[in-house]
Amino acid sequence: MVDVVEDNPGLSILQHGYSHLSYAPVTERKCELGSHRPIVTITDELTRGLQQLREMFGSRFHAVLVPPWNRLSLDVVDSLPASGFVGLSTLGPRSSGSVELVQVNVHVDLIDWKGGRKFAGEERALGQLIDHLRLRRLEKVDPLEATGVMTHHLVHDEPLWVFLERLLSFTHEAGVRWCSTDELFR
Numbered sequence: 001m002v003d004v005v006e007d008n009p010g011l012s013i014l015q016h017g018y019s020h021l022s023y024a025p026v027t028e029r030k031c032e033l034g035s036h037r038p039i040v041t042i043t044d045e046l047t048r049g050l051q052q053l054r055e056m057f058g059s060r061f062h063a064v065l066v067p068p069w070n071r072l073s074l075d076v077v078d079s080l081p082a083s084g085f086v087g088l089s090t091l092g093p094r095s096s097g098s099v100e101l102v103q104v105n106v107h108v109d110l111i112d113w114k115g116g117r118k119f120a121g122e123e124r125a126l127g128q129l130i131d132h133l134r135l136r137r138l139e140k141v142d143p144l145e146a147t148g149v150m151t152h153h154l155v156h157d158e159p160l161w162v163f164l165e166r167l168l169s170f171t172h173e174a175g176v177r178w179c180s181t182d183e184l185f186r
Contacts, residue, residue: 005060012181013061014089015053017068018045033072042076047083062181064089064102077101087185091150093132093141104184106148107132110160119160125167146179 005011022030023037033042046065053061064087065072065080072090080088081100094103108128112120119125129149135141151164171178 002056005057010180011060013053013057014064014066014087014181015046015049015061015085016066018042018049020068022069029071030069031071032068033076035073035075039073039075039079043079043083046076046080046085050084062087062185064181064185066090089148093135094145102185104146104148106150108147108149110150110163111152111155117155118157119163122163125163146184 005013017032019032021032024031024034025036033046050063054063063085065085066089067076070091077088085101087102087104089103090105091109092105092107094105108125110120110125112118112124129147132141132147136143136145136147149167156164168178
């Protein structure tokens with residue numbers, strides 16, 4: 001994995017939780033970083049993970065938390081700066097949130113998780129993309145937040161890869177500039 005990152009200068013590493021295990025009761029939605037365990041246990045794990053990733057990937061690692069299932073408790077959010085995190089990324093328009101954390105979220109989920117873990121389809125993906133851009137323009141969400149597209153490369157099917165290739169090609173030709181992790185989480 002380290003070799004792949006070293007060989008691809010456009011890749012950045014962010015922290016996706018610690019164990020990707022849900023500690024929520026089966027009657028609730030999955031959540032690793034919720035209020036189901038002591039905050040000290042969660043912060044210890046996240047800090048350990050942050051240190052490991054920093055050692056493995058050096059400057060390619062950014063101390064940004066991307067919580068599994070896009071869920072975490074407010075106590076965890078509040079603990080992130082003291083644990084060494086500078087950023088947070090979840091799903092949906094960002095809120096005013098913590099002044100100590102840079103929050104840049106994703107707004108387009110390309111996977112239909114309930115419909116077979118496959119590409120959600122061009123109509124849904126483009127609809128989410130256009131909707132966030134429209135809400136930014138109307139200032140109904142933070143107009144300065146970049147519009148983020150969430151990928152899940154381990155479950156991408158062929159239609160999703162084709163869509164991404166077309167989207168990136170189209171946006172490049174239209175003069176859209178995709179921001180780097182360094183730019184987003186300064």
